[in-house]
Each structure stands twice: as C-alpha cells, then as structure tokens.
Amino acid sequence: MDHYSSIITSVRDRLYRLALRVVNDADEAEDVVQDVLVKSWKKRDQIVSLDNPPAWLMRMTKHQAIDRLRSARVRGVRETEAAAPDHDAQTPYRITAANDTLGHIHRLLQQLPPDQRTVLQLREVEGMEYKEIAEATNLSLSQVKTYLHRGRGKLRALLLEQRIVES
Amino acid sequence: MKHTTAKKLLDRYFLGETTLEEEQQLRAYFRSGDIHPDLALYPPLFTYWDEAAEIMAPVRIRPVHRRRPLRWLSVAAAAAALILGLNTWFGPTTVITGTGFPIAAAQAEPAPIDWSKYEVTDPEEAYKVLREALGAASASLNKGTSFAVREMVEVRQALK
Incomplete structure (x- = not known):
C-alpha cells in the first residue's frame, strides 16, 4: 500500500465521523468525505509531504461539511432535521437517538455552532490534544x-435541566 | 478510582481543565459500574461519546485512485464517440489534412478537454457508454463500407 493510501485508510473513519457530526446526515457526510478524497487525490504529492496530513484532511473535511451545511440551510431542509437525525437504521446514531437520554444529548450537540461541536467531537470522540x-x-x-x-x-446544563443529573 | 477523586475530576472536566489521560480515567470510572450515587446519572454522557466513536465510514468511501480504471474506460468511450463524430462528419473516404481542410484540422486538434468533468464512476454505466459508443462507431463504419461498394458498382456500370 502506498503512503497516500495508508494515510487515507488511517483517517477515513475519523473524517466520516467529523463530517457526520457537522452535517448530521449519513448520505451528506459520505458525500463530504468523498469530495475531500477527490480533492486530496489531486494534491496527493503535496499531502504526503506534509508534517501532519491527517490534520490537513480533517481541516478540509470540516470546511467542506460546513459549506454543505450552509447550502442545506439555504435549501431550508436541514435545520429541522437536528431533532430527528436521518441515518441508516443500524448505525449507532440511530440507536443513540432511540434512547431518550442519549437522544437529548445528541440533539443538544446538533444545536451547537459547527465549530463548537467540531471541537467537542475531536476531543471526546477522537481523543485529540x-x-x-x-x-x-x-x-x-x-x-x-x-x-x-x-x-x-x-451538556451539563442540559443534563441538569432534564433532571438527568442532580446538582 | 476513588469516588472523591472522580468527583474532583468531573468538576475539572466540565471546566475544560482535564488532560486526555485524566479523561480516560474518568471514562473508565463510569464504565466500571461502581459509581457514587451523586454521579450516578452522568454515565449517559460518556456512553454517548463511546457510541459515537464506534461509527465507521461506509465501505463505499475509499481512496480515489482505485477508480482510475473507470476513468480510462470513460476516456475510451469518449474517444470512440469522437472517432464516430469525425467519421460521420467527413465521410468514410475523406482524408483529413492540416493544410487542405482547416476546419477539420481544427477539430482534429481540439483544445485540451477536462475529462474529469465527464468521469463515469459507476462501472456498469461506464461499460454501457463504451459499448454503445463502439456499437455506433461500428454501425457507421459498416455504412461507409456499403457506401463504397455501391459507389464502385456504379463506377463499373458507368465504365461498361
């Protein structure tokens, strides 16, 4: 496997999760990542020589996802979906949304500004410094x-509001 | 981890002051099942993050260069369509030269085309396009042969 392919393989799931966190739609997230991969392939020689190729790919994914989210908002179809994520029936997101407590957490996260939820995603899910x-x-x-x-x-305030957590 | 330590860590966690290592300790505490009653309702938050980390990209998402064969297939289809177009326009016996036919020469040397815009990504679709283009080219070439034979017959009859 060449260097570029190994980079993509190592970061593919992280890119998808990040895109999904921003756009909150499995199909849109898939398109975002595919677009990023197309663009990265055209610049593969530059990417493999970077100090931190995954960071470049994640930055690209974040921008691409936010652009797509804005387009969706222009079309007026995405805002209301924050309350009802549209994912494949078997994904953990669906399972999560089906659970009341986890569903509340998910909905709150999707209401946060994209930059804020991106930071939460990268810290809490990807364990990044x-x-x-x-x-x-x-x-x-x-x-x-x-x-x-x-x-x-x-998130803590939400849990308190929901009486999930006692102060 | 002691419950008092977990409480302190949780407070620091919500203030954004914990290290990654401390956050891992906190997660381990909430996964353990041995949780202080004061903290008993926090586990869903950490369960949520654990579940989010299990999401995997669909297998359809993959490095782009694996689609190169399809690009070649679509380029081949486009080239076949171009040959068909030239053959139809100039007839089967026309010889294209740069000096005698300036328009043809211009078309024979078109401006660079951005093939990526016409890239076919679906293998079945690419195969279908190629098959149709080659089929059309073949039909046109057969027509040219028929035309040439008919012309020859007419010439022979005229010479008799």
Missing part, C-alpha cells in the same frame, strides 16, 4: 479551550 485540534480546525488554542469548556458546560 488541544494543539492537534487547533491544527485540524484552524482555530486558536484559546478558542479550542473556550469551545470545549462552553460545550461541556452546555
């Missing part, structure tokens, strides 16, 4: 920390 997140999102280190703090705070 602040510096790595900053590099993958084009945000400053302080923005990353602020978004993470705010995002977690909102």
Whole structure:
C-alpha cells in the first residue's frame, strides 16, 4: 500500500465521523468525505509531504461539511432535521437517538455552532490534544479551550435541566 | 478510582481543565459500574461519546485512485464517440489534412478537454457508454463500407 493510501485508510473513519457530526446526515457526510478524497487525490504529492496530513484532511473535511451545511440551510431542509437525525437504521446514531437520554444529548450537540461541536467531537470522540485540534480546525488554542469548556458546560446544563443529573 | 477523586475530576472536566489521560480515567470510572450515587446519572454522557466513536465510514468511501480504471474506460468511450463524430462528419473516404481542410484540422486538434468533468464512476454505466459508443462507431463504419461498394458498382456500370 502506498503512503497516500495508508494515510487515507488511517483517517477515513475519523473524517466520516467529523463530517457526520457537522452535517448530521449519513448520505451528506459520505458525500463530504468523498469530495475531500477527490480533492486530496489531486494534491496527493503535496499531502504526503506534509508534517501532519491527517490534520490537513480533517481541516478540509470540516470546511467542506460546513459549506454543505450552509447550502442545506439555504435549501431550508436541514435545520429541522437536528431533532430527528436521518441515518441508516443500524448505525449507532440511530440507536443513540432511540434512547431518550442519549437522544437529548445528541440533539443538544446538533444545536451547537459547527465549530463548537467540531471541537467537542475531536476531543471526546477522537481523543485529540488541544494543539492537534487547533491544527485540524484552524482555530486558536484559546478558542479550542473556550469551545470545549462552553460545550461541556452546555451538556451539563442540559443534563441538569432534564433532571438527568442532580446538582 | 476513588469516588472523591472522580468527583474532583468531573468538576475539572466540565471546566475544560482535564488532560486526555485524566479523561480516560474518568471514562473508565463510569464504565466500571461502581459509581457514587451523586454521579450516578452522568454515565449517559460518556456512553454517548463511546457510541459515537464506534461509527465507521461506509465501505463505499475509499481512496480515489482505485477508480482510475473507470476513468480510462470513460476516456475510451469518449474517444470512440469522437472517432464516430469525425467519421460521420467527413465521410468514410475523406482524408483529413492540416493544410487542405482547416476546419477539420481544427477539430482534429481540439483544445485540451477536462475529462474529469465527464468521469463515469459507476462501472456498469461506464461499460454501457463504451459499448454503445463502439456499437455506433461500428454501425457507421459498416455504412461507409456499403457506401463504397455501391459507389464502385456504379463506377463499373458507368465504365461498361
């Protein structure tokens, strides 16, 4: 397997999860990642020589996903779907949405601004360091920390509101 | 992990002050099942993140270069269509030269085409396009042969 292919293989799932977090739709997320792969293939020689190719790919995925989300909002079809994620029946997202508590968490996350939920996704799901997140999102280190703090705070508030957590 | 440690870590977690290692310890605590009653309702948050981490990309998403054979197939189909077009336009016996037929020469040397815009990604569709293009080219060439034979017969009759 060549270097480019091994990079894509190692980052493919992370790109898809990130796209899914932003656009909240399995088909759209798949399109986003495929577009990113097409663009990355055209620049493969540059990508393999980068210090951190996965960061470049994640940044590209985030931008592409946000662009697609904006287009969807222009069409007026995506906003209302935050309350009812459209995914394949067997995906963990569907299972999650079916559970009341986890469904609340999911819906709250989808209401956060894209940058904020991207930061949460990269920290909580991908286990990335602040510096790595900053590099993958084009945000400053302080923005990353602020978004993470705010995002977690909102999740805690939600849990308290839902009486899931007693203060 | 002790419950008091878990409580302190959780407070720091929500303030965004924990390290990745501490967050892993916190997750392990909530997965353990031995949770202090004060913290008993927090596990869904960590369960949610655990489930989100299990999502995998569909197998359809893959590195682009594996689609190259299809690109060649679609280029072949386009080339066959181009040959058919030239053959139809200039007739089966016309010889295209750069000097005698400036329009033909211009068409024989078209501007560079961005084939990526016409790339067919579905193998079945690409095969269908190629088959139709070759079939059409073949029919046209057969027509040219028939035309040539008919012309020869007419010439022979005229010479008699």
